[in-house]
Amino acid sequence: MTQDFIAALPKAELHLHIEGSLEPELMFALAARNGVAIPYASVEEVRAAYAFSNLQDFLDIYYAGADVLRTRADFHDLAVAYFDRAAADGVVHAEIMFDPQTHTARGIPFAEVIEGLLSAMAEAEARHGMTSALIMSFLRHLSEEEAFATLEEATPWLERITAVGLDSSEVGHPPEKFARVFAAARGRGLKLVAHAGEEGPPEYVRQALDVLAVDRIDHGNRSLEDAALVERLAREGMTLTVCPLSNLKLCVVDRIEDHPIDAMLAQGLRATINSDDPAYFGGYVADNYRAVAAARGLDRHALATLARNSFTGSFLPPDAIAAHV
Ligand code: ES4
Numbered sequence: 446m447t448q449d450f451i452a453a454l455p456k457a458e459l460h461l462h463i464e465g466s467l468e469p470e471l472m473f474a475l476a477a478r479n480g481v482a483i484p485y486a487s488v489e490e491v492r493a494a495y496a497f498s499n500l501q502d503f504l505d506i507y508y509a510g511a512d513v514l515r516t517r518a519d520f521h522d523l524a525v526a527y528f529d530r531a532a533a534d535g536v537v538h539a540e541i542m543f544d545p546q547t548h549t550a551r552g553i554p555f556a557e558v559i560e561g562l563l564s565a566m567a568e569a570e571a572r573h574g575m576t577s578a579l580i581m582s583f584l585r586h587l588s589e590e591e592a593f594a595t596l597e598e599a600t601p602w603l604e605r606i607t608a609v610g611l612d613s614s615e616v617g618h619p620p621e622k623f624a625r626v627f628a629a630a631r632g633r634g635l636k637l638v639a640h641a642g643e644e645g646p647p648e649y650v651r652q653a654l655d656v657l658a659v660d661r662i663d664h665g666n667r668s669l670e671d672a673a674l675v676e677r678l679a680r681e682g683m684t685l686t687v688c689p690l691s692n693l694k695l696c697v698v699d700r701i702e703d704h705p706i707d708a709m710l711a712q713g714l715r716a717t718i719n720s721d722d723p724a725y726f727g728g729y730v731a732d733n734y735r736a737v738a739a740a741r742g743l744d745r746h747a748l749a750t751l752a753r754n755s756f757t758g759s760f761l762p763p764d765a766i767a768a769h770v
Pocket residue numbers: 462465500507612613614640643691721722
């Protein structure tokens with residue numbers, strides 16, 4: 446019953462790494478198509494390798510998996526598969542992140558990556574009536590200078606990019622490292638998001654707000670350790686893109702029963718539910734809603750609040766948000 450309610454609930458997905466939607470079956474198909482060797486004998490062996498103790502464990506495997514993505518057609522097929530799967534989960538709007546540096550560092554032209562994604566976005570609209578937006582994420586383990594070079598490279602497509610983001614290894618790479626490039630992105634009319642408080646301390650969430658002036662916080666879990674920060678996030682109506690199954694798989698929470706999603710809502714935080722890297726973390730967005738609904742006893746009112754937050758926290762224009770809530 447709640448299952449049907451969840452799938453039928455129109456929702457936006459705001460925290461999704463398109464490279465993290467690469468299912469093992471597609472990984473094998475693309476490896477064969479491109480003549481790329483992969484260090485696994487079977488789909489089962491790939492899935493067995495997806496046991497992580499922390500963010501870095503996961504990132505090592507995630508970057509290795511992305512090596513099969515070579516051509517515009519690969520990025521197109523990857524994103525079409527995600528949009529089809531998301532549509533089945535009741536997603537009507539998706540703001541998808543991509544990591545251009547993961548690909549340009551391997552010699553894949555920026556144009557191949559983005560043109561493949563853009564053609565998939567057009568197909569999602571045609572097939573499902575789904576709207577979508579692109580968030581270009583900078584890899585925080587690389588330098589700010591490299592992020593600037595990526596922003597430069599994106600210039601011909603800036604009208605098609607909605608926001609910039611900040612992902613990869615959090616601890617040791619605080620938001621302030623990217624202050625200048627985020628200011629430049631803002632100056633070019635882009636919205637701003639950053640992963641903060643996934644493994645990093647509440648101070649990184651504060652920096653994302655004060656130094657980067659982000660429009661959304663990706664994850665934000667560790668904000669809960671700082672009551673004044675929670676109060677501020679609530680007062681400012683800051684959207685948090687929370688990812689329950691990701692939190693479980695990356696050991697941000699020990700058990701799904703310990704997930705703080707209901708505590709976030711109770712403290713007035715504008716939390717949303719998202720899948721992050723669904724091919725790696727064991728579920729798409731409806732699975733994430735179901736997991737916390739079952740583990741934390743969320744009722745329909747709470748689930749509807751989470752879905753409503755996904756639209757109010759989106760980068761859709763106000764009239765489109767109004768039409769969804
Ligand atoms: C990510 Cl869960 C997570 N955190 C940081 N960076 C990422 N890139 C892909 N998934």
